[in-house]
Amino acid sequence: MAYEFTKEDLQEIEKIKAKYPEVMPATLPALWVAQRRFGHVEPEVQRLVAQTLGLPEAHVHGVANFYTQYYKEKKGKYVLDVCTCLSCQLCGGYDILHHLEDKLGIKAGETTKDGTFTLNQVECLGACGYAPMLQVTNDKYVNHLTKEKADELVEKLKNGEELEYEQIKMPQHKNI
Amino acid sequence: MPEIFIDGHRYEFEGDHKVLQFIQDLGKEVPFFCYHPSMTAPANCRQCMVKAGQYMKDRETGDYEVDENGDRVIRWFPKLQTSCNLMAADGMVILTQETDELVKRAQKDNLELILINHPLDCPICDQAGECPLQIQTYKYGPEGSRFEVKKVHKPKRIQLGPRVVLDAERCINCTRCTRFTQEISKTHQLTITSRGDKNYPTTAPGREFDDPYSLNTVDICPVGALTSADFRFKARVWEMNQTPSIDITNGKGTNIDLWTRDNLILRVTPRYNADVNDHWMPDAGREAYKIFNENRISRPQQKLDGEQVLSSWNNAIATFTEQIEETDNSKIVVIASPHASVEENYALSKYTNLLGLNQPVFTPHIEEGTRDDFLLSDDVAPNANGCRLLGFTELDKASIKKEIKKAELVVILNDNLIDREVIAADDLKEKFVVVFATNNSDTSKTADLVIPITTAAEHAASYVNVDGRIQRTYRAKETKYTDRRLDLEMSEGRLDRYGTNFDNWVTEDNKVDCLPVWAFINSLAESSGLELNFSDGREIMDEIASTVDSFSGVSYAAMDEQSGIQLSIKKETSTSK
Numbered sequence: 001m002a003y004e005f006t007k008e009d010l011q012e013i014e015k016i017k018a019k020y021p022e023v024m025p026a027t028l029p030a031l032w033v034a035q036r037r038f039g040h041v042e043p044e045v046q047r048l049v050a051q052t053l054g055l056p057e058a059h060v061h062g063v064a065n066f067y068t069q070y071y072k073e074k075k076g077k078y079v080l081d082v083c084t085c086l087s088c089q090l091c092g093g094y095d096i097l098h099h100l101e102d103k104l105g106i107k108a109g110e111t112t113k114d115g116t117f118t119l120n121q122v123e124c125l126g127a128c129g130y131a132p133m134l135q136v137t138n139d140k141y142v143n144h145l146t147k148e149k150a151d152e153l154v155e156k157l158k159n160g161e162e163l164e165y166e167q168i169k170m171p172q173h174k175n176i
Numbered sequence: 177m178p179e180i181f182i183d184g185h186r187y188e189f190e191g192d193h194k195v196l197q198f199i200q201d202l203g204k205e206v207p208f209f210c211y212h213p214s215m216t217a218p219a220n221c222r223q224c225m226v227k228a229g230q231y232m233k234d235r236e237t238g239d240y241e242v243d244e245n246g247d248r249v250i251r252w253f254p255k256l257q258t259s260c261n262l263m264a265a266d267g268m269v270i271l272t273q274e275t276d277e278l279v280k281r282a283q284k285d286n287l288e289l290i291l292i293n294h295p296l297d298c299p300i301c302d303q304a305g306e307c308p309l310q311i312q313t314y315k316y317g318p319e320g321s322r323f324e325v326k327k328v329h330k331p332k333r334i335q336l337g338p339r340v341v342l343d344a345e346r347c348i349n350c351t352r353c354t355r356f357t358q359e360i361s362k363t364h365q366l367t368i369t370s371r372g373d374k375n376y377p378t379t380a381p382g383r384e385f386d387d388p389y390s391l392n393t394v395d396i397c398p399v400g401a402l403t404s405a406d407f408r409f410k411a412r413v414w415e416m417n418q419t420p421s422i423d424i425t426n427g428k429g430t431n432i433d434l435w436t437r438d439n440l441i442l443r444v445t446p447r448y449n450a451d452v453n454d455h456w457m458p459d460a461g462r463e464a465y466k467i468f469n470e471n472r473i474s475r476p477q478q479k480l481d482g483e484q485v486l487s488s489w490n491n492a493i494a495t496f497t498e499q500i501e502e503t504d505n506s507k508i509v510v511i512a513s514p515h516a517s518v519e520e521n522y523a524l525s526k527y528t529n530l531l532g533l534n535q536p537v538f539t540p541h542i543e544e545g546t547r548d549d550f551l552l553s554d555d556v557a558p559n560a561n562g563c564r565l566l567g568f569t570e571l572d573k574a575s576i577k578k579e580i581k582k583a584e585l586v587v588i589l590n591d592n593l594i595d596r597e598v599i600a601a602d603d604l605k606e607k608f609v610v611v612f613a614t615n616n617s618d619t620s621k622t623a624d625l626v627i628p629i630t631t632a633a634e635h636a637a638s639y640v641n642v643d644g645r646i647q648r649t650y651r652a653k654e655t656k657y658t659d660r661r662l663d664l665e666m667s668e669g670r671l672d673r674y675g676t677n678f679d680n681w682v683t684e685d686n687k688v689d690c691l692p693v694w695a696f697i698n699s700l701a702e703s704s705g706l707e708l709n710f711s712d713g714r715e716i717m718d719e720i721a722s723t724v725d726s727f728s729g730v731s732y733a734a735m736d737e738q739s740g741i742q743l744s745i746k747k748e749t750s751t752s753k
Contacts, residue, residue: 043381050380056364057380058357065369 003048009033013052023053027063031070040071068122069138076111076118078157081135084121087128096132096145097121103154116158130168143168178266181231183275189264196224196259199272206272207283207312209290209398210350211260214455215359219258221290221350223312225282227271228257240267256282273316280316287317293328293373294399295345303400305413309348328373336366336378337385339405339459340394344376347401353377353393360456361389361550376401388548391459395445406462407443411435415681417669419652420447422639423461424515424632426546427555429641430457431739434465434633434652437671439686441465441633441653449739452645458551468653471615473628474689484626489691489699495625497703499585499608505533509583511576512536512568513591514557516612516693517637518646518727519716520629521559521566523694523708524589524612530706537571537579538563538591539598553642558632561745562640565726573598583607589693590629594619612693628690630655635692636665636713638735644745646727648713648735656689 005013016029030053034045041049041064050060064070071079080100084093097108100119104112108121127133130143134150140163142153156163177188182199189198197213199206208224211217229252232241241249250269256279259270273280291313298304330344354366354377365385369378379385394402416435423430423444431449434441444465446457476492477484487495500508510528512521525536541557564570571579576593580586580603587610593599595617604622611623614631632639634655638648651658651666660666675682694710701708710716714732721730730741 046380056367057383058354058365058367058378061378061380062367062369066371 003034003038003045005034005037005048005052009037010052017053023055024059026053027055027060028067031060031064035070039077040074042073074111077116077137079118079120079137081120081122081125081138082108083123083125083127083131083133083135085124085128087124088132091131092145093132096134096147096150099147100150100154103151117154129170136163139163140165142166178264180264180266180268180270182270183272193264194260195226195228195257195262195264195268195270198264199259199270204272204274206259207308207316208260209308209312209348210352212352212355212396212455215352215355217258217261218351218355219261221348222258222286223283223290224259225256225279225286226259226262226273227276227279228253228259228262229269230265231267231269233267283316284318287313288321288323290348291317291321292323293345294348295327297346301346301400302403302408303346303397307400308398330374330376334378335405336402337387337390340385340390341403341405341408342377343401343403344378345401346399347376348399349375349377350398351377352396352398353402356389356393356396357387360392361387363387365390366393388459388552389456389550391462392446392456396455404443404462411437411442415669415671416442417652417667417672419633419650419667421632421649421652422558422647423457423464424467424558424639425461425464425556426458426551427553427557427560427642428452428551429558429639429643429645429647429740430461430551431647432457432461434468436633436652437669438681438683439653441468449647451740451742452641452643452647453551456551458548460552467615468631468633469686472631472688472690473613473616473620473626476628477620477623477626479624484621484623487625489696492625492627493696493699493703496610496627496700499610499625500531500704503585503608505531507582507584508533508587509579509585510534510536510587511589511591511593512538512563512566513589514538514540514555514560514563515592516590517559517632517635517639517649517713518562518566518720519635519637519713520589520612520693521563521568522716522720522724523697523710524587525566525568527697527701527706527708530701530708531704535567535569536589537569537576539571539573539576539593541591541596555642558639558641560640561642561644561743562638562646565640565743565745566720566724577603580604580607586610588612588619588623590614592617592619594622612696614690627696628688629696630690630692634658634688634690636732637692638713638717638730638732640743640745644743645740646730646735646743647740648717648732654687655691656687657691 012033013030017026030049031041034049035041038045046060046064047057050057082097104117106112108119111118125135127141132145133141133143135141143166179186179188196206206224210221229250232249232251234241243249273283332343334342336342357363357366365379365387366377368375394404416437419434421432421434423432430453431447433445433447435443444462448455476487478487540560542554543556546552547554585608589612594601601622609623610625611620612627612629613620620626632649633652636650638646640646654660660672698708698710720727735741
């Protein structure tokens with residue numbers, strides 16, 4: 001399948017290019033444009049980005065492969081990155097992961113057959129204070145996970161509802 | 177003049193110097209992997225650590241500050257510095273691993289880290305023996321590893337391109353190969369993929385590493401990660417013997433090394449020459465090793481009843497002389513060759529002059545489209561300018577055909593005129609054709625008399641490249657009539673020196689029965705009652721230098737010292753590159 005940027009995408013990439021004195025720094029944002037458009041940056045897409053920017057294919061490939069947030073293969077519509085690093089692990093990160101595995105009927109790293117969910121086990125996402133937590137498609141964090149909250153999240157996403165940013169206040173000391 | 181103090185010694189310098197390069201130029205050593213003098217220094221191997229500091233100067237008086245003992249006060253940089261990208265500055269103090277325990281320790285620990293995921297498969301690795309990682313671990317590395325868990329496994333035996341094979345596990349990510357494609361060959365074909373301990377160089381998905389200079393990455397790879405698909409597993413480095421030479425497949429005259437074992441050239445690598453090819457050479461020239469080994473003509477051959485049969489040297493000399501005497505001088509055409517060296521061409525022309533024949537003619541070997549902006553020129557013969565400077569008549573295709581048509585005896589010096597379509601086999605019909613040749617070819621097959629001659633790997637002779645630079649080859653390979661142990665100019669490898677006939681790789685099989693052109697011409701002259709006494713290339717070049725103006729001042733000693741001598745060539749000849 002041949003991938004092509006829409007006119008709007010190309011305009012956006014032009015804007016990005018204008019920000020920098022050279023083309024090379026535009027690689028990262030241009031890859032984001034591509035991933036938003038196609039949902040992934042497969043080798044074909046990397047090639048398209050390279051051609052659009054006029055950069056060597058190898059360079060774009062190297063950059064895309066460096067960052068895990070760029071998806072080098074097709075993923076589900078929603079990518080659930082469940083943290084199992086130390087804090088989350090201690091607070092039940094693996095329980096959440098296994099629960100989601102059972103619920104979605106897939107193993108970590110796999111995508112559901114209908115292409116809605118991809119489940120990943122990831123390392124620290126920097127939200128240890130709200131453990132256990134997961135991130136949805138490189139974007140919103142879902143914190144203080146419980147099995148019920150995870151179920152709720154899956155239902156919400158299945159219904160196509162927009163997620164909201166969760167705001168968590170730092171614990172306040174009283175009597176000061 | 178600015179001064180720098182390295183390991184307690186004072187050195188003066190001028191201009192900009194990287195500390196590592198400066199130390200190397202002094203003949204001293206600091207270990208490194210990623211640095212290469214022709215490329216940028218990213219300082220990512222962290223091996224070339226030194227302790228650096230600066231003598232303190234009083235800002236007002238400009239004098240060095242002195243402590244109570246009268247020693248100059250040094251302000252050390254807060255941490256060890258990578259010397260490869262540290263610029264030398266006035267009053268800088270450098271301590272290397274030779275004088276500083278901390279530096280020694282840092283280098284040792286860094287090597288331990290580099291070796292953590294490096295497979296220790298030196299016994300089966302092609303790089304072993306010429307591997308910077310191996311050598312420097314031996315010199316500066318730890319005695320053992322404290323790493324007790326499983327090493328990271330990465331892809332092995334990936335055919336990156338037609339000529340290069342990658343073993344990602346051996347890679348230490350110095351990025352020399354990727355920088356080579358970015359900065360030198362500018363094809364940008366390689367990149368480092370993935371990150372952390374999983375990274376390794378690769379091409380973009382679905383793309384081949386088909387860079388025309390791709391094999392240079394194999395040369396600069398400091399480990400055995402990139403290996404040559406052709407040379408892989410053919411020979412260990414210490415079994416071979418290295419002889420400097422010149423690339424004869426292109427007019428550019430790239431400086432090369434020939435690697436021999438048992439009188440076979442096994443590989444060709446570039447040799448540094450700042451004025452010609454820097455550290456690089458095109459992949460095309462590396463195929464040339466086959467010319468020296470395969471399809472060689474051994475012993476003279478003569479046509480009997482329309483079929484070539486093996487003859488003897490005496491027969492060949494007698495036949496040649498007979499033909500020269502029988503044929504009218506005006507019916508003899510002697511075709512010199514841009515593929516032969518200056519000395520060979522000169523020897524032939526001197527002989528023909530003594531006989532009173534016409535001056536030899538030659539036709540350059542141009543292949544349009546070979547040229548790139550780097551190390552390839554359209555002129556694919558190594559010595560067209562040499563023929564011009566010797567004063568031979570340069571002819572194009574049509575006029576050489578005409579010359580041949582007029583003649584009855586055609587003498588061709590090592591030039592495959594039929595193979596390169598200057599003439600057709602029919603043009604040589606009904607004529608007596610003598611060919612001096614190194615390899616079997618369509619041209620040698622049509623000849624009535626074939627004289628096997630030495631290749632650039634078997635004689636020491638010089639070639640003038642497209643830019644007018646005269647450079648010479650060395651004897652790398654023995655013929656039936658030379659002996660490495662007697663010929664002090666030939667290099668000896670470990671096997672040559674210590675090997676016996678009962679060893680592997682020590683045989684008589686690969687010696688070709690051929691003579692240098694000048695040696696054969698000596699005998700020819702003798703049988704015609706002429707006097708010619710060419711001994712070897714060195715003396716012939718001395719003679720050329722004293723008789724031909726264009727070559728005045730040229731000698732083997734001067735060429736060796738200056739790695740080639742620039743001759744003045746006419747403008748129109750230099751533009752034909």
